[in-house]
Amino acid sequence: MNMVKEKQNIFSGRTAVLGTMHKKERVIAPLFKHAFDIDVTVPSNFDSDQFGTFTREVKRRGDQLEAARYKAQSAMEISGQTLALSSEGTFGPHPAIPFFAVNRELILLLDQKNDLEISGMSVSTETNFKHGHVANFDEALAFALAAGFPEAGMVVRSAGQSEKTQKLFKGITDECSLQKAVQTVLDCSIDGTACIETDMRALYNPKRMKAIQAATHDLIKNMNSLCPACSCPGFMVTERIKGLPCGWCRQPTQQTLALTYACSRCGHNEDRYYPEGIEEADPGSCSFCNP
Ligand SMILES: [Zn+2]
Ligand SMILES: [Zn+2]
CATH class of the missing domain: 3.40.50.10150 (B12-dependent dehydatase associated subunit)
Incomplete structure (x- = not known):
């Protein structure tokens, strides 16, 4: 202990x-x-x-x-x-x-x-991971608002150009900057569109x-999970084993039967059955009983 x-x-x-x-x-x-x-x-x-x-x-x-x-x-x-x-x-x-x-x-x-x-x-x-093509500022703003702007930041870039010549604006969090970015990209766009996407960097998202x-x-x-063999921290789930049996026909389902835990230090591992606390699956999720 x-x-x-x-x-x-x-x-x-x-x-x-x-x-x-x-x-x-x-x-x-x-x-x-x-x-x-x-x-x-x-x-x-x-x-x-x-x-x-x-x-x-x-x-x-x-x-x-x-x-x-x-x-x-x-x-x-x-x-x-x-x-x-x-x-x-x-x-x-x-x-x-x-x-x-x-x-x-x-x-x-x-x-x-x-x-x-x-x-x-x-x-x-x-x-809110998404990207789209827009032809004007109104479309860009509609896209941005639907993705959680201005709390969520936006990225605007030119479409389909080589990386060297492309314009790229990141971390856009106000309408004025969005408008400027969209206009700049559209002004030098070949096909009349700009790419817009959500900024996935944590501070903008x-x-x-x-x-x-x-x-x-x-x-x-x-x-906080200790290995039962060497008592080192980090005894964790490395694999999910599917196949919890159906409550009616006993055939394996897609639901979790066991989780494999392994220690990254000593290699000890074990399967822990019924991690969700149930020993059979709802027949509603069975592909035989409810195809
Ligand atoms: Zn079944
Ligand atoms: Zn261990």
């Missing part, structure tokens, strides 16, 4: 450096202070754009996890701290419902002192900030 407590407190009172320049500390810092008494700081000279931008001037390095790892490592090097955080979001169509956009938000903690890598995740359809907050809650839960 003592050992468990000790392990749980390996984070207490430390400083974590957060690799961001998009104000993510607003949602992350209070949660970390409350959960572990960790002070979250942001390096003043951190340029997260060098790791990739949503507006694609800089391509992201590697996949979501690799990109987050790279950012956290770099924040650690700049600051000399042994604890680092970074977050990385992706946006795209829902795999099952293409008309729905999905925001997958990953937050990563690296603890160099204890050789730990722990992540938190949130998957949300509560996102309240919905994304919420998703980062949810991922942070998940990370804190995983930091």
Whole structure:
């Protein structure tokens, strides 16, 4: 028991450096202070754009996890701290419902002192991720308002031109700037349209900030979850196993049967059955009973 407590407190009172320049500390810092008494700081000279931008001037390095790892490592090097955080979001169509956009938000903690890598995740359809083409300011404003403008920022760019010649305006949060941006792009547009999209950087996107907050809650839960074999923090879900049997015909359904938990430190893993507290699926969700 003592050992468990000790392990749980390996984070207490430390400083974590957060690799961001998009104000993510607003949602992350209070949660970390409350959960572990960790002070979250942001390096003043951190340029997260060098790791990739949503507006694609800089391509992201590697996949979501690799990109987050790279950012956290770099924040650690700049600051000399042994604890680092970074977050990385992706946006795209829902795999099952293409008309729905999905925001997958990953937050990563690296603890160099204890050789730990722990992540938190949130998957949300509560996102305003969209883009469109507009031919005048009225259309642009209608698009923007529908996406949550002016609380949500906008990006306006020229369509279908080479990256060198294209005009790009980011972080637009007032009508006057929106009008100027749209006019400038339209003035040099070949096809008479401008591209408009939601700015997905956290400080311009309240919905994304919420998703980062949810991922942070998940990370804190995983930091508090100890491996039953080596008692290290970070015993977390790595896989969802489908196939909860139907309550009528017993055939496997798409619902979750078990979650696989694994320790990133010692490799111990185990399947935990019936994570939703039910042992059979509603026949309404069965493709045999309710095709
Ligand atoms: Zn059935
Ligand atoms: Zn372990």
